[in-house]
Amino acid sequence: MTGRYAVFGTPIAHSQSPRIHAMFARQAGIALDYVAIEAGHDDFAAKLAASGVAGANVTLPLKEDAFALCAGNVSARARRAGAVNTLLRDNEGWRGDNTDGPGLVRDLTERHGLDLRERRVLLLGAGGAARGVAPALLDAGIHSLYVVNRNSARADALADAMGEPGRVHARGWDALPALGEFDLLINATSAARSGALPPLPMGLASLRSAAVDLSYGEAAVAFLAWARAAGCTHAVDGLGMLVEQAAESFLLWHGLRPETDGVYAALSGQGDALVTAD
Ligand code: ATR
Numbered sequence: 032m033t034g035r036y037a038v039f040g041t042p043i044a045h046s047q048s049p050r051i052h053a054m055f056a057r058q059a060g061i062a063l064d065y066v067a068i069e070a071g072h073d074d075f076a077a078k079l080a081a082s083g084v085a086g087a088n089v090t091l092p093l094k095e096d097a098f099a100l101c102a103g104n105v106s107a108r109a110r111r112a113g114a115v116n117t118l119l120r121d122n123e124g125w126r127g128d129n130t131d132g133p134g135l136v137r138d139l140t141e142r143h144g145l146d147l148r149e150r151r152v153l154l155l156g157a158g159g160a161a162r163g164v165a166p167a168l169l170d171a172g173i174h175s176l177y178v179v180n181r182n183s184a185r186a187d188a189l190a191d192a193m194g195e196p197g198r199v200h201a202r203g204w205d206a207l208p209a210l211g212e213f214d215l216l217i218n219a220t221s222a223a224r225s226g227a228l229p230p231l232p233m234g235l236a237s238l239r240s241a242a243v244d245l246s247y248g249e250a251a252v253a254f255l256a257w258a259r260a261a262g263c264t265h266a267v268d269g270l271g272m273l274v275e276q277a278a279e280s281f282l283l284w285h286g287l288r289p290e291t292d293g294v295y296a297a298l299s300g301q302g303d304a305l306v307t308a309d
Pocket of ligand 1: 180227
């Protein structure tokens with residue numbers, strides 16, 4: 032099995048996806064050519080067509096563009112998220128799926144040992160990243176989801192799209208002090224890229240809380256520092272989610288689920304154990 036695959040987005044130069052898929056391919060004994068292609072709203076469709084790829088990942092800011100490009104040929108989870116991060120070729124053209132949510136849930140439950148069932152969850156942000164993970168959190172059995180966004184109309188739209196008014200609640204940022212404690216707090220905003228997160232009340236978290244930032248590296252530092260100061264026992268960045276969403280995409284393309292712990296360790300600098308072809 033061979034093939035050309037790519038991740039599209041902007042900025043894309045520092046994407047870890049080519050490295051992750053190269054490690055998965057070595058592990059599976061597949062000769063894989065996976066590259067990063069810089070593309071924006073204006074040139075994504077043309078660059079995708081010109082690339083000759085058999086499948087693609089799509090990242091910021093193109094997940095909604097990819098959803099539109101599939102013209103309805105999308106999985107149920109991508110439809111609910113309104114966003115596509117994985118493209119597969121089928122007889123009708125491009126088929127879209129979204130592996131971000133399952134990747135987050137797998138990282139939290141299996142790598143970090145968190146039980147999501149009956150948890151009270153705060154989701155900060157209502158953009159593409161938030162939409163990608165909300166359906167999978169609900170499917171994982173959380174008790175309730177509070178979507179809090181600077182622009183409260185966008186929070187309303189996300190909550191409406193989930194179609195579970197009893198479990199999903201939309202609020203503006205000014206409502207945060209009155210919301211009480213959460214079991215899980217998720218930063219799905221792009222605030223680290225566009226300035227800074229507005230102040231968060233310490234009362235949102237307790238010693239029983241876990242916090243996750245969907246970004247990793249420098250972009251996750253501020254929120255995770257706040258989470259530790261607020262007492263959260265778990266404060267994790269989005270690197271594990273990145274590896275797990277990639278594994279789920281790899282499964283869709285190649286029919287094999289790669290082992291992810293060695294890849295995660297290699298990327299987080301905790302080990303040099305690249306997974307080998309055997
Ligand atoms: P992404 O695909 O990363 O979600 P997006 O669709 O542009 O990107 O959404 C960015 C999210 O981060 C939005 O929820 C945005 O809030 P608004 O809808 O109110 O713009 C949020 N965000 C960005 N910068 C922020 C900041 N400085 N403070 C709070 N929220 C911010």
